[in-house]
Amino acid sequence: MPEHPTGGSALRIKVRYFASIRERTGVNAEEFELQEGSTVETIIMEAKRLHPKLEAQDGAIFVSVNGDFVKPSRRLELGDDVALFPPVSGG
């Protein structure tokens, strides 16, 4: 991963989208550049800012980090695998 030009204070996180969230964003995944110390909540806010259609999401938006459900207060770390998706409906 390339060094951040301003001196390593940024956190580059790849976020994946699934199901109705993917359709609302129009992309499968994208990279966010965040301040160190950012939380999952920052990602949700940033995704909503970039994709206003996400505000129209009726139900909840769930976030996983490295395959586990996490709370919005979860701090992000380099290499975290983040995904945003709606309530599930398998089975």
Add this chain to the structure above:
Amino acid sequence: MLHYSLRSVEGEALIRLTDSDFNVDEEVSQMKKKSVGGIVTFIGTVRGESEEGQVNLMEIEVYPEMAEKQLHAINEEAIQRFNVDDIRIIHRHGELHVGDNIVLIAVSAGHRDEAFNACRYVIDELKKRVPIWKREQTPSGERWVEEGSPE
């Protein structure tokens, strides 16, 4: 074929996310052994109607890495909690038609109570926390089904 799997020590796939159908008899026969006194299976199939009316076609999307992790955890929990012998979970994704198989949960145990309880636990937990989504095609359009939340 898109096929993700987790394998046991013996090399049999215990958890599979696949775009092809499964053979219930084949799966069940592989679970039979001396210590097993009963095998309970749950098969989820595509229903031809939903709250929104008639369903013509179903598309299933999966987040494979997380789904495998969650299914593996559910599998472990059920084995610990109900003291069953073995659990197989197969979930399909891609395009499915009315009547098609969606999911198989097969649980083998020494006795029936443990097998029934574990099977119920696995399908209930799957519906709450495994990242898989159904998209229904109905005469009035397409809709995502969004129901389950982790506790």
